[in-house]
Amino acid sequence: MQQFTVPQFIDIESKIIGPITTRQFVIFLGSALVIGISYRLFDFALFLTIAIIVFIIATLFAFVKVNGRPFHFFLLNATQTLRRPRLRVWNNNTIMNNKEKNIDVVTKIERKPEPKEYYKKSRLAEVALIVDTKGRYRGE
Secondary structure, three states: OOOOOOOOOOOOOOEEEOOEEHHHHHHHHHHHHHHHHHHHHOOHHHHHHHHHHHHHHHHHHHHOEEOOEEHHHHHHHHHHHHHOOOEEEEOOOOOOEEOOOOEEEEOOOOOOOOOOOOOOHHHHHHHHHHHHOOOOOOOO
């Protein structure tokens, strides 16, 4: 039988410069570009304000993890959750998707008639007695 090497630690990003990963390096490279452009375009007070905000956002996206996942996944999941309807209603009879009220109605297309109840309560008790006596009681 042929043996294969199973990759391990696939969720750990490779480091390129000390403890900095490729993703973190690209994030800080983009933020440095934005800060450099704002230095050329704006006066010093506005540049300083923009630089501080961009640096905080870049640090947030590069280093912060929520539940062991990078922050951008958390932000993506949060926006998807906020875009979904808050109330879900089960309705067996009709098909309706009410977007105006932010309600999802989940329904069936066809309603099959319910089968007649073959085993009434007394019949069920009799079947249980037949099973309990292992067939010695024959029933009516």
